[in-house]
Amino acid sequence: MKLLVILIMIVSFGFAKEKVVAFAQDTMGNDWRVAQVKQMEEALSGVDGVKFIYKDAGGNTALQISHIEEFISQKVDVIVTSPRDPQLTTLVAKKAKDAGIPLILISRGIDSDDYATFIRPENYDIGVSAAEFIAKELNGKGKVFILQHIPTTTPAIGRTNGFLDTIKKYPNIKVVDMKVADSLRSKAIIETEEAIKRGLKFDAIYAQSDSMAIGAIMALESNGIDPKKIVITGIDYISTAKELIKEGKLRASYLYPTGGKEGAKAALDILAGKKVPKDIIIESTEVTKENVDKVKPIF
Structure with a gap:
């Protein structure tokens, strides 16, 4: 309306x-x-x-x-x-x-x-919500891998700070790595595959855009890892994100008009x-x- x-x-x-x-x-x-x-x-x-x-x-x-x-x-x-x-x-x-x-x-x-x-939209608040959601899904314990938007931009700063400020409340949840993927699917695939190849262990992926979340899911699947077993969140809520949420591969996305x-x-x-x-x-x-x-x- x-x-x-x-x-x-x-x-x-x-x-x-x-x-x-x-x-x-x-x-x-x-x-x-x-x-x-x-x-x-x-x-x-x-x-x-x-x-x-x-x-x-x-x-x-x-x-x-x-x-x-x-x-x-x-x-x-x-x-x-x-x-x-x-x-x-x-x-x-x-x-x-x-x-x-x-x-x-x-x-x-x-x-x-x-x-x-x-x-x-308020990017800091989105970061806070994503942290709270992931903490709940992990039952307060686990390792998080972050795929970051363009770091110089205000959305990336807000989404990162909101998440990190909030996740600190959960001492048994650790951010094990954060890689810049510029909200591009191709870069998210590369960064996620490199993380897997170097043996990085993570229970959740906080992707600061749906494009990066989709790239991460593709990388997991190509390496024999079931994305349903990883708590993955995105931001934007595009049509593909809707499909992935219904399939259980993406746990959440944040509407970002x-x-x-x-x-x-x-x-x-x-x-x-x-x-x-x-x-x-x-x-x-x-x-x-x-x-x-x-x-x-x-x-």
Whole structure:
């Protein structure tokens, strides 16, 4: 119902003079970020007088910064980004502000308040919930292997700190290793297989995205290990995650909306001269076998 309201409100907008909303995306190399761009594009496609453009930095921080600077020089009306590096993006955010161009941050933050609005779920809280869930599934005792999202980003920082701060309450649960897999299935396969080959023992895998959880499951199966015997959690709750939860291979995923539709609504509010909240928090939900058929995947 909430998304329907957003879409209805979007359709009601219209501008006599063309406005340009420009998205500087970190990478289109994973399905979640593709969906983030496409959902914003679809939400804005029916609005008269609004043109949506985007650029894919391919996971290259310098190129993403360059894209934002390019948008500033083009004098677009609104810039949207999901920063790969919060510190470096902070510098270019100041340039956008000085140029009078509102900046919308989606899912990832920067180190200043030089932005119009920051749209995201609470990553720290997700980390806390994942730690509590894994601790319960392990009955308070076991070894955890972490597959981390891009470590410089605010989601990775929140998801990691929330988990580590909480798991410390369980003295018989140890984090035995943490490897960066950048939310890519291919890297998660490599890191999990290397962990298995070097004899790392673990009872749970905290994957900071469903893509990494899927990669870990594939690596376990290719090495003759039943993923149902490992407590594996992911984040995003995509359709594949739903299937894996029903199969018992994935114990839980945390709904993590892309924010594309909410970003489109914020951009239109800004263009219409309306005030937008500095922070827009999107609700997240823990999805397990108990409620898997009641929660719709993000794509």
